[in-house]
Amino acid sequence: MDFSQLNKARAASFNQQKALLKKLGQGKTILCETCSKPLSLDLATQGIKQGVVCCAKGCTHIELEIG
Template identity: 40%
Template sequence: MSAVDFSKLNKLTAKSFNDQKAIIKKVMQGRAVKCKVCQKLLTLVPPSSKQVIDKNLPQSGIYCPNGCTDIELDMS
């Protein structure tokens, strides 16, 4: 009874992971993708230009201007 339902948790994680992959793919294709939460356009920070962009951005990724979406690109 007290066991955590990991199968449910894993499903949620996999779903959000697939959602993120879909968003990354669209943004990489140059398509405008809106934040699911606030409907603002997501901003792509490519790895090659991270030095010239806002230093507050930790690394390359896809970010919502309001901060509700924050997808880091794993280029390694």
């Protein structure tokens, strides 16, 4: 089996999310691709070493593991 295409897609997705997190961390406004509402970075969640990136509607929801 050739997993090269899957690995490339996975790496591209990871790099896209990494860039998004970097921009949000710098205080830049990033819009949700689905609803065009601003994304927010919340590091004060219930869990220790966790964070969330989401939009107001909830169509983008990325859970982060920090540490």
